[in-house]
Structures are given as structure tokens and as C-alpha cells.
Amino acid sequence: MTDTPLPIGGESRPATMGRTTVPTRSAQPTTPQVRRSIGRISRRDLVVLFGSAIASLATTELLFGRLAPFRGRLGFVVVAFALFVVVYGLLVSLTEDRPAVVDRVMGSLFSAAAVIAGAALVSVVGFTLWRGRSALLKSNLYVQDMSQAGPLDPLEKGGILHAIVGTVIIVSLALVVTVPLGLACAVFLNETRSRMRGVVRSVVTAMTALPSILAGLFIFATWVLILGFERSGFAASLAISIMMLPIIVRSAEVVLRLVPGNLREASEATGAPQWRTVWHVVLPTARSGLVNAVILGVARGVGETAPVLLVSGITSTINSNPRRNPMMSLPLAVFEFVRSPQQALIQRGFATAAVLMVLVLALFTLARVIAGRPAGRQSKRQARRTMRRSAKDLERIETVEGGTR
Amino acid sequence: MQTNTSLPVRDDERPAPTPREISSRRGLGDRNFNRGLSLTGVSVLAVMAAVGLFLTIEAWDAFSAVGFKFFTTSTWQPDRRVFGVAAVLLFTILIALLAVAIALPLAMGTALFIVEVVPSWLRSTFIAIVDLMAAVPSVVYGLWGLFFLQGQIIGLSRWLTTWFGWFPLFSVSGDDPTSPISSGTVYTASTFIAGVVVSMMVMPIACSVMREVFSQVPPGEREGAFALGSTRWGMIRTVTLPFGRGGIIGGTMLGLGRALGETIAVYLIISPRFDISFHVLENGSNSVSSLIALRTPEATGFGLSALMAAGLTLFALTLVVNFVASIFVARSRSGAGSEA
Numbered sequence: 001m002t003d004t005p006l007p008i009g010g011e012s013r014p015a016t017m018g019r020t021t022v023p024t025r026s027a028q029p030t031t032p033q034v035r036r037s038i039g040r041i042s043r044r045d046l047v048v049l050f051g052s053a054i055a056s057l058a059t060t061e062l063l064f065g066r067l068a069p070f071r072g073r074l075g076f077v078v079v080a081f082a083l084f085v086v087v088y089g090l091l092v093s094l095t096e097d098r099p100a101v102v103d104r105v106m107g108s109l110f111s112a113a114a115v116i117a118g119a120a121l122v123s124v125v126g127f128t129l130w131r132g133r134s135a136l137l138k139s140n141l142y143v144q145d146m147s148q149a150g151p152l153d154p155l156e157k158g159g160i161l162h163a164i165v166g167t168v169i170i171v172s173l174a175l176v177v178t179v180p181l182g183l184a185c186a187v188f189l190n191e192t193r194s195r196m197r198g199v200v201r202s203v204v205t206a207m208t209a210l211p212s213i214l215a216g217l218f219i220f221a222t223w224v225l226i227l228g229f230e231r232s233g234f235a236a237s238l239a240i241s242i243m244m245l246p247i248i249v250r251s252a253e254v255v256l257r258l259v260p261g262n263l264r265e266a267s268e269a270t271g272a273p274q275w276r277t278v279w280h281v282v283l284p285t286a287r288s289g290l291v292n293a294v295i296l297g298v299a300r301g302v303g304e305t306a307p308v309l310l311v312s313g314i315t316s317t318i319n320s321n322p323r324r325n326p327m328m329s330l331p332l333a334v335f336e337f338v339r340s341p342q343q344a345l346i347q348r349g350f351a352t353a354a355v356l357m358v359l360v361l362a363l364f365t366l367a368r369v370i371a372g373r374p375a376g377r378q379s380k381r382q383a384r385r386t387m388r389r390s391a392k393d394l395e396r397i398e399t400v401e402g403g404t405r
Numbered sequence: 406m407q408t409n410t411s412l413p414v415r416d417d418e419r420p421a422p423t424p425r426e427i428s429s430r431r432g433l434g435d436r437n438f439n440r441g442l443s444l445t446g447v448s449v450l451a452v453m454a455a456v457g458l459f460l461t462i463e464a465w466d467a468f469s470a471v472g473f474k475f476f477t478t479s480t481w482q483p484d485r486r487v488f489g490v491a492a493v494l495l496f497t498i499l500i501a502l503l504a505v506a507i508a509l510p511l512a513m514g515t516a517l518f519i520v521e522v523v524p525s526w527l528r529s530t531f532i533a534i535v536d537l538m539a540a541v542p543s544v545v546y547g548l549w550g551l552f553f554l555q556g557q558i559i560g561l562s563r564w565l566t567t568w569f570g571w572f573p574l575f576s577v578s579g580d581d582p583t584s585p586i587s588s589g590t591v592y593t594a595s596t597f598i599a600g601v602v603v604s605m606m607v608m609p610i611a612c613s614v615m616r617e618v619f620s621q622v623p624p625g626e627r628e629g630a631f632a633l634g635s636t637r638w639g640m641i642r643t644v645t646l647p648f649g650r651g652g653i654i655g656g657t658m659l660g661l662g663r664a665l666g667e668t669i670a671v672y673l674i675i676s677p678r679f680d681i682s683f684h685v686l687e688n689g690s691n692s693v694s695s696l697i698a699l700r701t702p703e704a705t706g707f708g709l710s711a712l713m714a715a716g717l718t719l720f721a722l723t724l725v726v727n728f729v730a731s732i733f734v735a736r737s738r739s740g741a742g743s744e745a
Contacts, residue, residue: 113515185446206453209727217701221462274431305543368533
């Protein structure tokens with residue numbers, strides 16, 4: 001092709017066309033070409049991987065105790081991994097060039113990082129469940145408080161009901177404050193054109209990282225010292241609210257941003273005022289994501305220890321009145337139990353931590369299940385309900401039309 | 406039957422149409438709606454301002470009593486009017502830096518593993534693992550560090566001080582690691598152990614920011630690198646890492662901010678000390694937040710004011726770190742959409 005510009009409109013052909021030359025094809029390629037497989041793990045790769053794993057394990061086993069005075073589990077793992085990387089690199093370099101060797105070695109380092117992360121999570125969860133197993137299996141843990149049980153009593157006596165009740169009350173009170181405020185603030189950040197949005201957004205981000213102890217200290221300074229109220233469950237729920245609010249705002253805002261703009265525009269085009277658009281279109285569309293945001297906030301609030309320690313205090317009896325007297329929460333109970341030297345109390349502490357952890361992980365899994373659907377996609381039951389409702393609407397419309405006819 | 410016939414008006418006889426007046430002015434309901442929403446935004450600002458304001462008010466007594474010496478004194482005896490955050494702040498920063506130093510390579514490796522290495526059907530599992538790590542309450546990490554990690558890691562501490570003891574950070578006074586009767590108690594409750602535990606809590610936070618940024622690398626650039634014959638690591642080095650630089654720095658700073666404020670896990674692990682020491686492997690450490698948690702329940706009057714002053718210092722420190730982090734994230738190519 002020449003680079004003569006084509007006349008606009010394409011009415012006439014260009015006066016000159018370049019000559020196109022077709023490359024002459026040699027009858028046979030000089031070497032037979034083999035299709036390269038990309039992206040798949042070949043059998044060779046697997047052999048190299050397993051070979052270097054076995055080689056490194058065997059060499060480390062030799063080093064530890066036989067050839068060199070090494071010992072310790074941690075050292076074994078570290079030495080074995082270092083040897084693995086070296087052997088693997090050597091084996092790969094037999095067939096590949098240098099960039100490919102670097103690529104494989106870096107890939108194994110990334111995998112190692114992920115394995116460490118996974119191992120840390122498994123050991124945290126597993127260790128807590130294991131140490132708490134004997135107390136966890138006693139049913140009295142869930143139905144009694146610690147008022148009748150002394151530190152020397154066996155695990156058959158006493159439980160953490162006071163902490164469970166306290167956690168439920170504190171978190172519910174915090175939800176009453178944070179859900180409306182947090183969702184309204186998320187709507188403010190996403191739906192209005194206010195000039196303050198930038199400031200509010202960066203302050204909310206900064207608030208996400210506010211140390212929990214400072215939330216407790218702030219409530220202690222205002223509610224207890226300046227206003228003169230006593231330390232109570234309500235004060236703890238105020239402090240927890242400060243920790244939960246930014247989490248809810250941020251994750252709700254992200255979800256609201258995903259609501260398709262044409263839904264909003266369609267609603268505005270029917271003449272609906274903005275508040276009706278938000279209430280009837282934007283919020284219902286993002287419902288699953290908003291529930292997810294609230295659950296994430298709850299998961300954060302349930303696990304906070306320091307603010308409750310400062311503004312509520314420690315007790316061993318059930319207190320269902322958030323207005324007065326100390327109220328216990330689950331993480332605070334863990335903290336209190338394990339500060340004691342008594343083995344039985346430490347076991348209770350681990351069991352309480354396991355209950356707390358299972359609660360948080362369950363909330364988290366629930367949040368993932370709910371947030372698994374994108375905004376605006378309905379579950380089967382929701383879809384059935386919507387269809388039933390529109391069928392009823394159609395029926396109503398038809399009867400009205402039939403009446404006037 | 407009679408009908409009226411009307412002739413259609415011809416176009417040129419019709420009066421010229423006047424454009425309808427269109428107003429973008431909202432109705433009363435919407436204006437109130439917007440006002441109400443602004444109010445919630447203002448209330449969030451007010452809460453944050455109030456935290457700073459009331460901490461300052463309560464801390465005023467302590468600040469005015471010792472003045473600038475608050476930042477150079479290392480003991481904590483408010484009743485004798487001799488107190489300051491020099492040692493406590495130093496330990497706080499040491500713990501946070503250690504935590505970030507351990508968490509940064511782990512977080513980057515895990516984020517790159519999730520985005521680039523793992524097959525797509527396993528990806529959501531690993532994302533869930535990292536998210537779950539972030540969701541485990543800090544008191545549980547504290548238990549794990551106190552009862553599990555401490556026993557495992559003393560060997561590493563001893564090894565470090567045996568071979569790297571010439572480096573001031575790793576030297577330990579009061580123990581001869583080559584002596585057969587050295588018991589290892591010198592290595593318990595140290596800054597190092599606290600740093601390792603906090604790194605486990607910081608890692609998922611930094612990792613999720615990095616993962617978010619890495620997954621936004623424009624596919625055209627990635628495929629361009631592959632089409633030019635790059636290996637996967639070559640693509641990561643030349644495309645993913647430069648693109649995600651803001652996210653890496655921002656995620657790390659965010660983790661640093663979280664590490665500075667960590668309370669209960671540090672409280673459980675360390676045994677408090679109030680002298681300036683850089684020996685991270687040695688028994689005893691401290692942090693601003695655990696000092697507050699330890700002393701507030703029984704403090705009164707002036708002692709409380711001193712604790713509020715310490716809290717205000719921590720507040721200012723974390724605010725600065727977080728604003729620097731958000732600036733880095735917002736100015737990176739991946740942009741503000743990926744912030745925290």
C-alpha cells in the first residue's frame with residue numbers, strides 16, 4: 001500500500017495503487033515446527049518440581065544432625081526452602097535461558113509468600129480451637145456466667161454467657177447508631193454534588209485507621225470525665241460505633257458506586273424526585289452489597305477489645321442494662337481470662353477466643369455469600385417474589401380497565 | 406348528522422414555538438434531602454474533629470506542666486511530674502517498622518501470587534484466606550503470639566543474636582548465647598515478637614490494597630509485554646510493579662498506620678519497660694496504646710491527663726502516616742479508585 005490519502009467519501013478510487021507483493025513461500029520449512037504449548041504445566045515442569053522438592057528435603061535431612069550440627073523445626077523449613085530454590089533454578093537452567101530461570105524462581109518465591117500467609121491463618125485458627133477444645137465441649141460454657149465460679153473451679157462450672165449477652169447488647173446498640181448514619185453518609189458521598197465530599201471521604205479514610213484505643217479514650221474523656229456518666233455498656237457501644245462507622249461508610253460507598261447510572265437516569269426521566277430515586281431505585285439495587293457492608297462493620301466491632309476495656313470495665317455477672325454497671329464483651333473476656341496464671345482460666349480464654357473467632361468468621365462467610373451477587377442481580381426467591389408482585393399488578397390493571405370499559 | 410370540519414393550520418401561519426423553560430432546580434423535598442445528607446457528612450467530620458479536640462483539652466494540663474520535655478523524657482511517673490513519651494514512642498515505632506519490614510515482602514508476594522500465578526478457579530479461595538486473616542480479632546492474634554509463637558521463635562532470636570550480635574539492633578545484654586545454661590527467658594516478651602505478631606495483622610491489609618491495584622493493570626499493557634516475548638516475571642517487573650507503585654507504597658503506609666495503633670496483641674505479649682533501648686530481641690518493650698490500656702483504668706486526675714497527651718501524640722502520628730498514604734495512592738497512575 002502507498003500512503004496516498006483516500007479521498008473523502010470514497011466516491012472515486014485512488015488514482016494510484018501500490019503494488020502488493022506476496023512473499024514467495026518456500027515449499028518446506030527448513031526445520032519442522034512444533035507447536036509450543038503456552039500456559040499449561042507440562043509433564044517436564046512437574047517432574048522438575050517434584051525432583052527438586054525431593055532433592056532439597058533429602059539434603060536438608062542429611063544436613064540436620066548428620067553432616068552439620070543444625071537443629072530446630074524452623075531452621076529445617078528455611079534451609080529446605082532455600083535448597084529447593086537453588087536446585088529448582090539449576091534444573092530449569094539445564095533447558096531454559098536465564099530470563100526463564102529467573103521467572104521460575106520468582107514464581108516459587110511468590111508461592112512461598114502465599115503458603116506462609118495460609119499457614120499463619122491455619123495455625124492461628126487451629127491453635128485456638130485445639131487449646132480451647134476441652135472447655136468448648138462443655139455445654140455450661142454457653143449457659144452460665146462466671147459469678148459462681150472461682151479461678152480454681154474446674155471447667156464444669158461457669159461460662160461466658162455474660163460476655164455473649166454483653167457483646168450482643170453492645171453491638172446492637174452500635175448498629176442502631178451506625179447503620180442509618182453510615183448508609184446516609186455513603187449516599188451523601190455518592191449521590192450528591194456537594195463540595196464537601198472530598199473532605200468527608202478523606203476524613204472517613206483516616207478514621208478507618210484510627211487506633212481503637214483512641215476511640216475508647218475519646219469516649220472516656222467526653223462521656224465519663226466531662227459529662228460525668230458512669231462506665232457502662234452504652235459508653236462501650238458509642239466507642240465501638242466510632243470504629244464501625246468508617247468501615248460501613250467505605251464499603252457501602254464502593255457498592256453504591258457500582259449501581260448502573262442508567263437506572264438512576266431512567267428513574268429521573270419518569271420525573272421522580274431525587275430522594276425517591278435513592279430510596280426506590282439506588283438502595284434496593286445495592287441491597288446485598290449494603291448488607292455486606294453492615295456485616296463487615298459488625299465483624300470489626302465484635303472483635304474490638306481496647307475500647308470496651310477502657311469505657312465499660314470488667315465484670316463476671318450478666319448485666320443486661322446498658323445504662324449502668326460494667327458490661328463484658330467476648331474479646332474482653334478472652335483478655336481477662338488469659339491474664340491469669342491458672343491453667344483452667346487460660347483454657348476458658350482459648351475457648352472464648354474460639355467462640356469469638358467462629359462468630360467473626362461466620363459473619364465474614366455470610367458477607368461473602370451475600371456479596372457474591374453483583375448489584376441488581378436477584379436470588380431465585382427474590383426473582384419469584386418480584387414476578388408474583390408484577391403478576392398481581394397486571395391483574396389489578398386489567399380489572400380497572402375492565403371496569404371503565 | 407352534522408360534523409364540524411376544521412382545516413389544519415398551515416405551518417407558516419402557526420405562531421413560532423417558544424422554547425419551554427427547563428429548570429434544573431430541585432423541589433423542596435429534594436433540597437431537604439440533600440441538606441439532611443450533608444448533615445450526616447458533617448457529623449462524621451465533627452466526630453473526628455471532636456476526637457482531636459477533646460484529647461487536646463484533656464491533655465492540656467499535662468502538656469503545660471512539662472512542655473517540650475514530654476518528647477524527650479523516657480520515664481512515666483506523672484505523680485512526680487516526670488513523664489514523657491520518648492521511650493514509649495521509640496518502642497511503638499520499632500514494633501511498627503519491624504512489622505512492616507516483615508509484612509511488606511509477604512504482602513507483595515501474596516498479592517502477586519493471587520493476581521499472576523494462581524489459576525483463576527483458585528483465586529477467590531486465596532482472596533478469602535487473606536480477607537479472613539484481616540477479620541480475625543486482634544486479641545486472638547495476641548493469644549497466638551503469647552502461647553504459640555513465643556515458644557517457637559526464641560530459637561530464632563538466639564540464633565540472630567549469636568551470629569548477628571555485632572549489629573546493635575540484634576545485640577542482647579544479660580545473656581551469653583553460647584553458654585549451655587542460658588535459659589531463653591531473656592528473649593521472651595520482646596519488641597521482635599510483638600513485631601512479628603503485628604506483622605501478621607498488618608499483612609492482609611497491605612496485601613488487599615496491593616492486590617486491588619495489581620488487578621487493575623491495563624490488560625493491553627500486560628499482553629503487550631507478553632507479545633514482545635516477556636516471561637511472567639519480566640512482565641511483572643516492567644508493567645505490574647511500575648503501575649502499582651502507588652498502591653504498594655500506600656498499602657504499606659496503611660499497614661504502618663495500623664501497626665502503630667495496635668493495642669491488645671502488643672499488650673498481651675510485651676512486658677513494659679521505660680528506658681531507651683534499641684535491642685529488639687531483648688525482654689521488655691512498650692507501646693503508646695498498650696501504655697494507655699494498662700494505666701487508664703486506675704489513673705486519676707493528672708495521670709489521666711498525661712495519658713491523654715500520649716494518646717494525642719499517637720493520634721497525630723497515625724493521621725500523618727495515613728494522609729501521606731492516601732496522597733501516594735491518589736497520585737499513582739492506578740488512581741483514587743483503588744484507595745484503601
